[in-house]
Amino acid sequence: MRGVHSAVDDIRRTVFKEVAKLAFEGGDPRLLDQIPLKMIQGEVAKHRHDVFLERAIVEERVRLALGLNIRFAGETIPVSEDLLSAEKSQKHFQNPLVNIIPFACNACPPKQLRITDNCQGCISHPCMNVCPKDAIYMDKDKHCHIDQEKCIKCGKCFNQCPYRAISKIERPCAAACGMDAIKSDELGRAQIDYDKCVSCGMCLVNCPFGAIADKSQ
Ligand code: SF4
Numbered sequence: 001m002r003g004v005h006s007a008v009d010d011i012r013r014t015v016f017k018e019v020a021k022l023a024f025e026g027g028d029p030r031l032l033d034q035i036p037l038k039m040i041q042g043e044v045a046k047h048r049h050d051v052f053l054e055r056a057i058v059e060e061r062v063r064l065a066l067g068l069n070i071r072f073a074g075e076t077i078p079v080s081e082d083l084l085s086a087e088k089s090q091k092h093f094q095n096p097l098v099n100i101i102p103f104a105c106n107a108c109p110p111k112q113l114r115i116t117d118n119c120q121g122c123i124s125h126p127c128m129n130v131c132p133k134d135a136i137y138m139d140k141d142k143h144c145h146i147d148q149e150k151c152i153k154c155g156k157c158f159n160q161c162p163y164r165a166i167s168k169i170e171r172p173c174a175a176a177c178g179m180d181a182i183k184s185d186e187l188g189r190a191q192i193d194y195d196k197c198v199s200c201g202m203c204l205v206n207c208p209f210g211a212i213a214d215k216s217q
């Protein structure tokens with residue numbers, strides 16, 4: 001996905017463009033609060049369940065473009081109210097640099113390996129032979145399954161099946177993170193462990209929902 005232009009890039013660029021335009025032209029800071037409405041018009045959502053969520057996500061992106069902290073659902077401070085602190089010439093952003101917008105996160109399923117209908121129940125069944133946890137079994141219809149209680153997600157079976165019958169799904173943000181810094185919050189959404197995070201931004205560029213953004217200044 002990385003390197004392929006997408007709607008996520010368009011949203012990111014348009015937010016930067018709108019914020020830069022307002023900064024350049026000056027004028028009423030309250031115009032910042034209008035950016036989400038300007039970008040997400042009408043009543044029909046394009047990418048999410050509804051336009052209100054799309055606007056809320058854009059609003060958080062506007063905040064981050066100004067170097068402000070993200071808000072959490074329930075907080076109602078307008079962006080313009082925080083503008084004065086953001087426009088000081090020597091303001092340094094507050095950590096964290098890389099932020100997951102919680103309500104923008106799709107709570108993608110954590111890493112899991114599954115055996116699909118492509119399984120032929122072959123006599124060699126290399127998947128079973130390489131599994132270090134004896135987690136794969138074949139049913140009476142000669143179809144293999146993975147016991148998720150036993151599976152340690154090593155991926156050895158995935159690499160062995162000659163029919164590509166084993167699928168591996170993984171959160172794109174977690175898969176991209178070399179520091180193993182992505183965990184889950186109580187709602188199953190991705191959350192960054194800032195004790196491990198080195199702000200490399202790999203999760204940001206790999207999230208297909210555009211739920212992760214960094215602070216600008
Ligand atoms: S890839 Fe994006 S949407 Fe999916 S879990 Fe990670 S942060 Fe959330």
Ligand code: SF4
Nearest residue numbers: 131151152154155157
């Ligand atoms: S991922 Fe590893 S532990 Fe899980 S079923 Fe495949 S080989 Fe076994």
Ligand code: SF4
Nearest residue numbers: 177197198200201203
């Ligand atoms: S990918 Fe980089 S920025 Fe994202 S959580 Fe991991 S270390 Fe932090």
